[in-house]
Amino acid sequence: MDLSCGWNSAAAADQEEIRRGPWTVEEDAVLAGHVAAHGEGRWNEVARAAGLRRTGKSCRLRWLNYLRPDVRRGDFSPQEQLLILELHFRWGNRWSKIAQHMPGRTDNEIKNYWRTRVQKHAKQLGVDVASARFRDVMRHLWMPRLVERIHAAAAAAAATTTEHATPVDVCHSPDPSTTTSCTAGTSSSTSTSMSVPHNHHLTAMTTSVAEAAADWSGSEQCGSASGGISDDMFEGSWSELLARAYGDDGADSSLLPDMHMAAETGEGWWSFEDIWSQQQY
DNA sequence: AAAACTCTCAACCGCAGGTGG
């Protein structure tokens, strides 16, 4: 198998040349096999011992972002998107820290999501992604919108379940007090009804957020939340929104702005005018 | 059909912090 792939002609003249660029299937197999046999860590040694002409850093990155068995791929669910926004509110560009609370997701993926999706739309709106204005947009429009989607998905799934009496791997219990495995930061039934795609991951996520909330003490209050500190801010956003999304009292649609989606985007974004008309909260 | 453009994401880079000799 030709591993030079032609992007570094000097490599042909020097067998010890460090390879760069995309990993081949063969390299992946070698690295995965070596890690399986010897475990993670000591990446420079891994690269040498496995005979990979890669840097230790490259091996580490490839393992963490791609080869790790628990790594998840594919689009972020609305729940995950909501969690990213929430955690970014708290920690800013601390991607690795955010990733710690999103099982199976890598800091690289989250960072890419933020840059390609969030920053793109901030740019479309003509506001700085770090500005208070954009944070307000996220808190009052984007996040509720995501919750709306989560609720819609949950409702649709619930309807399907009822209609077909299909067993679904959910944490939902007729009695919320029995949903021990799904208990998030709040003791209510806010983490029930995960009968939407990735439900088991949401369970993990809500638990992670609860843990994060426990960690989160004394840090600065951010955004334009209700004026409480730490836990209050947390309660007023993630937990409350999820409660509204999943609560058995039905979602309170008054929470959600009456947004008219920007027709040109067709994917749930709203116009500049819509946003500013909703700024009177 | 094809050129131009946009978007996504894997991978690289530089830097900082930790550790051991």
Added chain:
DNA sequence: ACCACCTGCGGTTGAGAGTTT
């Protein structure tokens, strides 16, 4: 205390896929 090496993090880049013109 200093140095060398390793690891982890956040920012950036570029190839390729997808979309538009």
